[in-house]
Amino acid sequence: MHQTITTAQFIYDLIGRRSPLDVILSAISTMVEEQFPDAMVSVMLYSAQTRTLTLVAGDAFSQNYRQAMRDIPIGPEVGSCGAAAYRREIVVCEDLLTDSCWVSFIDLVKSEKIAACWSAPIISPSGELLGTFATYYRHCKSPELSEITLIRKAAGLAALAIEHHAERDRRVSSEQRYRSLFSQHPDCVFEIGLDGRFVDCNPTAEVISGYSRDQLVGEHFSKVLLPEFYDVANEALILMAGGESHSYEIAGLNASGEAIFVDVINLPIVVDGDVRGGYGIARDISERKKAEDRMRLLERGIEASPNGVVMLDASVQDYPMVYVNPAFTEMSGYQPEEAIGKGYLVLFGKDTAPEALRLIRSALEHQEECDITLLSYRKNGFTFWKKLTITPVYDGRGECTHYIAAQQDVTRQLKSEELLDYQARHDPVTGLPNHRLFEAHLSQVFVRARGRTSDMVLLYVDLDDFKSLNESLGRQVGDLLLAVVADRLRNLLANDDVLTRLAADEFVIMRPALQAEAEVKMLASQMLTCLAEAYDIKGQRLSISASIGIASDDGSVEQPKELLDNAALAVREAKRQGGNTFCWNHGAASTAGTEQVMMRCELMEAIEARQFVVYYQPLVEAKTGRLRSAEALVRWNHPVRGLLLPGAFISLAEQTGQIVAIGRWVLHQACMDMAQRWRQTGQAVSIAVNISPLQFRRPEFIDDVLAVLEASGLPPELLELEVTEGVLLSGIDKAISMLESLRDLGVQVAIDDFGTGFSSLSYLRQLPITKVKLDRSFIIDVTTDRGSAAIVQGVITMAHHLGLLVVAEGIETVEQQNYLAASDCDLLQGFLYSRPVPLGQFALGLEY
DSSP: OHHHHHHHHHHHHHHHTTOOHHHHHHHHHHHHHHHOTTOEEEEEEEETTTTEEEEEEOTTSOHHHHHHTSSEEOOTTSHHHHHHHHHTSOEEESOTTTOGGGGGGHHHHHHHTOOEEEEEEEEOTTSOEEEEEEEEESSOOOOOHHHHHHHHHHHHHHHHHHHHHHHHHHHHHHHHHHHHHHHHOSSEEEEEOTTSBEEEEOHHHHHHHSOOHHHHTTOBGGGGBOGGGHHHHHHHHHHHHTTOOEEEEEEEEOTTSOEEEEEEEEEEEEETTEEEEEEEEEEEOHHHHHHHHHHHHHHHHHHHOSSEEEEEETTSTTOBEEEEOHHHHHHHOOOHHHHTTSBGGGGOOTTSOHHHHHHHHHHHHHTOOEEEEEEEEOTTSOEEEEEEEEEEEEOTTSOEEEEEEEEEEOTGGGOSHHHHHHHHHBOTTTOOBOHHHHHHHHHHHHHHTTTSOOOOEEEEEEETTHHHHHHHHOHHHHHHHHHHHHHHHHHHOOTTOEEEEEETTEEEEEESOOOOHHHHHHHHHHHHHHHHSOEEETTEEEOOOEEEEEEEOOSOOOSHHHHHHHHHHHHHHHHHTTSSSEEEEOSSOOOHHHHHHHHHHHHHHHHHHTOEEEEEEEEEETTTOBEEEEEEEEEEEETTTEEEOGGGTHHHHHHHTTHHHHHHHHHHHHHHHHHHHHHHHOOOOEEEEEEOHHHHTSTTHHHHHHHHHHHHOOOGGGEEEEEOGGGGGGOHHHHHHHHHHHHHHTOEEEEEEETSSSOOHHHHTTSOOSEEEEOGGGTTTTTTOHHHHHHHHHHHHHHHHTTOEEEEOOOOSHHHHHHHHHTTOOEEOSTTTOOOEEGGGOOSSOBO
């Protein structure tokens, strides 16, 4: 017993001397083995992160056993130690060959020739599991009370040693973290004594000051300060000595003699209630000071500017003025205190052109530049004309925080009646006559022709899908595009023709004397060709087409507005035919407009009443006939006209914007259907869904795709979106960005109807897609027409070089199938395999 006490004291001494943990645990093991000569002792440490035990002490065991006792999970019957750790009590296994705790370790028991094991958990005073302490025997054995007592005492000593070791590790780690914070801090950090001398500094302080640590330590702070800041630094030192933190700005000289401005925070070092010195954290603000100096210079320049300058707050709804310069005060009559805080639009009144105010509001709402001349009001109520330029101001994060509104009094320049009249009668974007001037011209020509058939003809030009382009790229780009469109139209007209911007993206050409219909049709064709040519707007390559409605008077037109209405009906008919074409309305009664209005209403009802259904058509491997994927195709189950194919309503839905709601529903339904089939059958077949360019360009499109995948549970890799080349209308860079976002989600993308749009194979190198679909127009006569065959073979070869799959649509004959398979086309789709069918009739896992 005396020897046990002596050994325990020795262990306490080891713990007190902070001996290594393995040395202490070995001493504890030796103590027990001296008391139980037939015992073999092991100590296992517990990992809370992995909930496992690993043997760390046990010299009596073989290397094989020590290796096996690593990362052992704890559990109610995982050996003696795993069970003891799990139950937090001593576990005695007298016969390992028959004990249920050792069933999974039988081979190890036999190879190690052990027969019994008693294990006690090692628990910290706070109740934390630290490991296990165990004694093994080579013969079956049950413990006596003295043996249990000794094992518990050994486990307690082990807990004490492990706790002390962990506490020492925590303390060392804390010191290392402090040293790391001190040395790795991006700002200058220094320790300073109460006498104002440097005690230590980090590497950043050496970089900023230009002095080495050895040159700074022991020196007074005055060594690096400009004399005029001595008092500021002394005051901060006094406050620090009193236990107060303090921040201030000072300037010093680096080792090269250059001035440096720093922002300093002093923090007192308090030990046992006494201030022993302090830390200083100094940030180099020299660049900020320079920026402030530049700002003050700029402010002086703005103050001296002859033009009125106003700064507006972009974060508040009515954009209040937050700064006005003296020139603004002189121009408007408002003193700064009368203007600041007021919304900028209070400077305009009832005679200010509504269109001008709309442009200003639009620029503010869309954070765009605006340059306009408009009527404004002085404080005394007098009006004046001013040229106004509004420019957004962005912060470092790219967020618009303010607007600068610069204004110049241009009343003298606009005093002539002719200029004032021009502003009232012409479009500010294109410089063309506006609708007011056009209506006057139209009435004059119509009056001259009263009582007889007029030779006059109207060409109504409406840009296709301009609204979505304008929304996606911004009004500024849209206005620039309209200006170029106006120039192209102007260059095609004869001297007597009158070109007008009627509204938004609509233009009207009035030709007073019609010589022959062929002449007008030729003009319309020239317009379509000219407008379809690519545009370069602010570095972006854009394309857009137009629909043209032509109207002439057959003698039945009674009012000039009827002629314009007839042209508008013809435009709608051209759009119904897909756009990029013209239609002629000769004045006869037309029901096209009425039918279109009715169908638009029916489409809205169909969306609300869920009259749309999704059919599915298989895509098969060209050479094996195995099903590869399916394409979702929408049908309209019209309550009167029956099942309608897309050709009967998609074009109108595109024009009205209803295609977005229809497309969103089809995407959701197709994913839900295919996810359900996938879960029921376990067969993974991807589903292809057509996406309209209008839907694709919506800002929320990516969020819509994410929401559908989450709601359906369909894996992203099983969804393929088919887009036409029309997605490039809004600019190749924007389209690539959207396609890359889809690729990052895991969604596949294919270019549909390839070869029918304005694009080319050169674009495929840039687009992050996986597949191109050859339009059926190339497939119809691929086996009989050399031109079609050459195009198909060229696309397949080029696409394969780019790592893309090729799909041929419209396969109806075995000859087409065999030819395309021999041409290495990857996938085929068409009536030869299956017509589009409802989900219930679509068979998975077949070979076609």
